[in-house]
Amino acid sequence: MSGPLYRDPVYDGATDPVVVRDAGGAYVMFYTQRRADHPSPGPGVAWVHGTRIGVARSDDGRSWRYAGVLEPDADGLSLRDAPPPADPDRTHWAPDVIHDGTRWRMYLTEIDGVPERWEGHPRTIVEYVSDDLATWRRVGPLALASDRVIDAAVARCPDGRWRLWYKDEAAGSTTAVASSEDLVAWRLDGTAIGGRAHEGPAVFALGGWWWMLVDEWRGMAVHRSRDAVAWERQGGTDALILDETSGDAGGVPVQIGRHGSVRVDGARAALTYFTHPWWDGSELGENTAETEAVDARRSVVFTAELRVEDDLLVCAR
Structure with missing residues (x-):
């Protein structure tokens, strides 16, 4: 198994990565910069909130360097080669970045403040646009199925329409979908993937099929489609990829693969995802030593x- 691709040098909490290539061919990674080893992030799950979008760059897709954070300003977001603020006032999660043929668009989950609990506060998907991947103008929030929506994934489908898939926590944490002719007006099209709760849809075309990966917190489920509208699960209800929990990968323990994104290059595709190498998924109780808690967050x-x-998606770590 290959070793780690990237670790955030500020808080060691890089999650939800998406990778694109800029006009010069360089690779740019956007990710949720969780505050895993922040010395005083706040009580409860405040460490998962108060997050900025971290940015890393690479010339070859293998060796990555930290480029800074997307910091809110009067017009939207601007890349700053500086640490994130010590006392954040808002939460940014799980960006998806696409090029629409003219400009870049980002679909970003936003939460007001720095909540200490998972539940009880709205989550919104907000659109931004950019010409250079560094300065982003805020367009505004999308009117989706509820006020508990996160984890956008956007692609243009065979029928010419754009579709946005996202986790709707108000519908049992399943994947909802909206469609658009012009990336301006969106129509709500109900549930794309139901069943077992999940998050983090990643949608792409490869080998004559459309594929959707979703994070079931025990590995990723694979769904396929001919038209990116009607989906069928690959294998049974327990069929997963990246569900291994033993071994070593470049000096860190192997754990299940979590929320990521896919970049396609011809007949091959690269899935960029994150893991918690030092956490086995068990609940971190009040008696957990702080050092153990920090390690589990990394x-x-x-x-x-x-x-x-043979019409099946195969994954090799």
Whole structure:
């Protein structure tokens, strides 16, 4: 197994990565910069909130350097080669970044303040646009199925329409979908993937199929489609990829793969995802030592190769 691709040098909490290539061919990674080893993040799950979007760059897709954070300003977001603020006033999660043929668009989950609990506060998906991946103008929030929506994934589908898939926590944490002719007006199209709760949809075309990966917190489920509208699960209800929990990967323990994104290059595709190498998924109780809690919070970004064999998606870490 290959070793880690990237670790955030500020708080060691890089999650939800998405990778694109800029006009010069360089790779740019946007990710949720969780405050895993912040010395005083606040009580409860405040460490998962108060997050900025971290940015890293690479010339070859293998060696990455930290480029800073997207810091809110009067017009939107601007890349700053500086540490995030010590006392954040808002939460940014799980960006998706696409190019629409003219400009870049980001679909970003936003939460007011720095909540201490998972539940009880609205989550909104907000659109931004950019010409250079550094300065982002805020367009505004999307009117989606509820006020508990996160984890956007956007793609143009075979029928010419754009679709946005997202986790709707108000609908049992399943994947909802909206469609648009022009990326301006969105129509709510109900549930794309139901069943077992999940998050973090990643949608892409490869090998004659459309594929959607979703994070079930025990590995990723694979769904396929001919038209990116009607989906069927690959294998049974317990069929997963990246569900291994033993071994070593470049000096860190192997754990389940979590929320990521896919970049396709011809017949091959790269899945960039994160893991919690030092956390086995068990609940961290009040008696957990602080050092253990911090280690469990740390996250690492990996990459895996995806390919299609006999109409099945195959994943190699």
